[in-house]
Amino acid sequence: MKLKIAIILLAITPAAIAQVAESAFHVSWVTMKPTYTDYVSKTSSRGFNVGFTKFINERFGAGLSGGYTVLDDYVPRQTYTFPGGAITTDIFNYMYFYTLMANGQYYFKTEGLFVPYASLSAGAAFTEYTIFYNAYSDSDTKTSFNLRPELGALYRFQKYSTLGMKAAIGYDFVTNKSEYFDLKNFSALSFQIGIVLFND
Amino acid sequence: MKSKVLIISALVVLAGCDLQPQSGELARDMVVQTQYDQQSVSGISNVFTDYSTYVLRQDTIGFVSNRNSRTYLIESDLNIANGYVKPVVNLVGSNLAARGYQRVEDDGDPDFAVNIVILDNFSFFQTIQYPGFYPGGYYGFYGYYFPIVTTYYSNYTTLVIEIVDIKNATGNQYKVIWKAFIGDLNNTFDLRGKTLEAIDQAFVQSPYIQKN
Numbered sequence: 001m002k003l004k005i006a007i008i009l010l011a012i013t014p015a016a017i018a019q020v021a022e023s024a025f026h027v028s029w030v031t032m033k034p035t036y037t038d039y040v041s042k043t044s045s046r047g048f049n050v051g052f053t054k055f056i057n058e059r060f061g062a063g064l065s066g067g068y069t070v071l072d073d074y075v076p077r078q079t080y081t082f083p084g085g086a087i088t089t090d091i092f093n094y095m096y097f098y099t100l101m102a103n104g105q106y107y108f109k110t111e112g113l114f115v116p117y118a119s120l121s122a123g124a125a126f127t128e129y130t131i132f133y134n135a136y137s138d139s140d141t142k143t144s145f146n147l148r149p150e151l152g153a154l155y156r157f158q159k160y161s162t163l164g165m166k167a168a169i170g171y172d173f174v175t176n177k178s179e180y181f182d183l184k185n186f187s188a189l190s191f192q193i194g195i196v197l198f199n200d
Numbered sequence: 201m202k203s204k205v206l207i208i209s210a211l212v213v214l215a216g217c218d219l220q221p222q223s224g225e226l227a228r229d230m231v232v233q234t235q236y237d238q239q240s241v242s243g244i245s246n247v248f249t250d251y252s253t254y255v256l257r258q259d260t261i262g263f264v265s266n267r268n269s270r271t272y273l274i275e276s277d278l279n280i281a282n283g284y285v286k287p288v289v290n291l292v293g294s295n296l297a298a299r300g301y302q303r304v305e306d307d308g309d310p311d312f313a314v315n316i317v318i319l320d321n322f323s324f325f326q327t328i329q330y331p332g333f334y335p336g337g338y339y340g341f342y343g344y345y346f347p348i349v350t351t352y353y354s355n356y357t358t359l360v361i362e363i364v365d366i367k368n369a370t371g372n373q374y375k376v377i378w379k380a381f382i383g384d385l386n387n388t389f390d391l392r393g394k395t396l397e398a399i400d401q402a403f404v405q406s407p408y409i410q411k412n
Contacts, residue, residue, distance in 0.1 A: 046219075070219055072221075077228075077229055079405050081405075083238065084235055084236055084237075084238045085233065085234050085235035085236060086233070086234050086405040086406070087231065087232065087233040087234075088231070088232040088233075088401050088405055089229070089231040089232070090228065090229060092221040092225070092226070094219075094220070094221075096219075132220065132221050132226060133226075133231055134226055134227065134229070134230060134231045134383065134384050134387060135226065135227075135355070135356055135383065135384035135386065135387040136231065136356070136383075136384070
């Protein structure tokens with residue numbers, strides 16, 4: 001009897017722990033809340049992220065993703081003094097943030113429609129800091145390194161369905177300090193919710 | 201495939217909206233930048249305390265443009281309700297009077313001169329390097345091209361107010377010891393009102409302009 005059960009278990013195991021899919025493509029809406037707030041402090045929902053994942057086995061996957069988020073803040077009119085003078089203006093701080101990263105993913109579950117995961121992304125970030133004041137503007141652009149640990153979950157609407165969704169929370173740390181604007185490295189929490197297209 | 205394109209398009213549009221401040225928000229107030237000569241105004245001395253009188257051209261504002269050959273503007277050139285040239289000149293004068301200075305004529309031995317000039321189509325905040333001296337006469341709007349303009353084309357129009365030291369002139373060199381840049385005159389919904397507010401602000405942020 002024990003032998004029969006063991007044979008049955010072995011027979012069904014490959015199906016039960018099959019990897020999530022062959023690959024997947026996702027498009028997510030990104031909300032970013034800066035944790036370094038010297039330049040922009042407002043939470044922005046003007047972002048998106050697209051990515052491709054190759055599921056290596058039932059536990060691991062790897063992929064590429066690219067993102068774009070615009071953050072901004074308003075500094076009310078005030079007078080800034082400098083050696084030999086002063087300037088009075090209000091300022092709109094804008095940050096245009098692009099990322100292109102590779103990632104590795106670990107899946108906590110090997111079966112079911114709901115698959116929580118942890119991932120670590122690393123890659124390049126392109127940041128354009130632009131201040132607007134009246135008709136004038138001033139910019140500084142930085143290419144830098146971006147690291148993003150992320151916790152999230154994939155949900156497939158049905159077994160073998162193409163369509164699913166994902167939700168994730170991540171933390172971006174970016175080495176994009178700007179000497180020009182006297183800014184340190186940027187960091188932010190990011191929230192993603194998106195649509196996933198699975199390929200089996 | 202169609203649904204993928206739609207989803208991506210929707211997200212791109214969503215993410216792409218409001219990528220710059222609205223022009224109405226930007227035009228709320230003019231930028232006011234002031235600079236003083238740090239040799240003339242320092243922690244130890246301040247030439248403004250020694251001044252008593254000044255000369256300021258009435259009824260005209262200098263005009264420098266890289267798309268127009270005019271060198272000055274009078275009220276009839278501007279067609280602005282309630283005027284522009286006269287209110288601007290008068291407000292500069294009343295600010296100076298409030299700081300203790302008396303307006304005199306050219307031949308009244310003024311301590312300093314005030315030039316008011318509109319620079320049209322110049323990016324004044326960013327592109328002009330001031331030598332700090334007017335060679336030759338201290339008065340008049342001619343020769344305003346003397347500052348070294350490093351780049352061209354922009355749509356900015358800037359009101360410049362200058363104070364030129366006559367009392368301490370060496371030979372025929374008259375030092376520009378204070379400058380106020382007010383802009384952008386194009387990018388405003390109330391040219392007269394916002395310019396006048398900005399002129400007051402230029403003096404507010406220059407408390408060292410004060411007769412002893």
